[in-house]
Amino acid sequence: MMSDENGLSHRFEINGHDFSNAGRISTNIKAILQEIGIHSSIVVRTAIASYEAEMNVVMYAHRAVLTLNITPEKLHLKLEDEGPGIENIDLAMKEGFSTATDEMREMGFGAGMGLPNIKKNADKFEISSIPGKGTSIDITICLDKTEKK
Amino acid sequence: MKLKEIIEKLQLKVLMDQDKLDMEVTGGYTSDMLSDAIANSKEGNLWITLQTHQNIIAVAKLKDLSGIIIVNNREPDEDTLQKAKEENVPLLGSEETAYEVSGKLYELISS
Numbered sequence A: 001m002m003s004d005e006n007g008l009s010h011r012f013e014i015n016g017h018d019f020s021n022a023g024r025i026s027t028n029i030k031a032i033l034q035e036i037g038i039h040s041s042i043v044v045r046t047a048i049a050s051y052e053a054e055m056n057v058v059m060y061a062h063r064a065v066l067t068l069n070i071t072p073e074k075l076h077l078k079l080e081d082e083g084p085g086i087e088n089i090d091l092a093m094k095e096g097f098s099t100a101t102d103e104m105r106e107m108g109f110g111a112g113m114g115l116p117n118i119k120k121n122a123d124k125f126e127i128s129s130i131p132g133k134g135t136s137i138d139i140t141i142c143l144d145k146t147e148k149k
Numbered sequence B: 001m002k003l004k005e006i007i008e009k010l011q012l013k014v015l016m017d018q019d020k021l022d023m024e025v026t027g028g029y030t031s032d033m034l035s036d037a038i039a040n041s042k043e044g045n046l047w048i049t050l051q052t053h054q055n056i057i058a059v060a061k062l063k064d065l066s067g068i069i070i071v072n073n074r075e076p077d078e079d080t081l082q083k084a085k086e087e088n089v090p091l092l093g094s095e096e097t098a099y100e101v102s103g104k105l106y107e108l109i110s111s
């Protein structure tokens, strides 16, 4: 954990294809937020967003760094992965679009709801990608109101 | 209604016991897709699913669900049991289908 004038910062590493630890980082983030007394509706929204971002790394990328930054005004999740990237972001953002394998679908992944879920739960959401290199996601959740803007 | 009453009335098998059987169940959510369950289930819900692998535990934990009912007499994987224990998520089993379990749970909770 690091601390500076911009608030508290936590850094996590996610490994691609590691289904046995999948969800651990989001569970960790949820516990951190609960411990500092963040409103439960915001904790749930952040947990959903980080879970979906984490699962996408596990399913599609090689590895990623996720940073959680907490200021009095907002929570900021920044994810940068190394992986195949996303060719067509508009398509990837469509609910129902998925390139999950049959094996992943059998496990209940691949509804094509992950990225739309992140967007729904964020006050601000940005995604960019370089095919062949990786994907970056920025999620901001405001703390000044419990309802989504 | 408390989880232990539901276990009794629906004749569920307790696959992984927790000290949470006094917990209040707020309703249920039936789905086999994890992104759907995490998006649409509500705190205190029982999640009815045929998924048996360990990733279901994180979903229940993140959404503060009251437990998971695995239907069709399917057996959870060994790591699922282990993870349920670690994360304190009640894991239940039913011989019935998701349709039957959902219908009965709905009746019980709304009556």
Ligand SMILES: Nc1ncnc2c1ncn2[C@@H]1O[C@H](COP(=O)(O)OP(=O)(O)OP(=O)(O)O)[C@@H](O)[C@H]1O
Residues within 6 Å of the ligand: A052, A056, A057, A059, A060, A061, A081, A083, A084, A085, A086, A092, A093, A097, A098, A099, A100, A108, A109, A110, A111, A112, A113, A114, A115, A116, A135, B035, B036
């Ligand atoms: N980090 C990533 N790297 C490469 N491709 C990605 C990444 N995240 C998402 N994608 C692509 O975008 C598609 C849509 O992602 P989304 O999370 O919405 O759905 P999904 O992961 O396929 O299914 P679900 O999240 O419902 O289990 C994926 O199928 C994949 O092709």
Ligand SMILES: [Mg+2]
Residues within 6 Å of the ligand: A052, A055, A056, A113, A114, A115
């Ligand atoms: Mg996804």
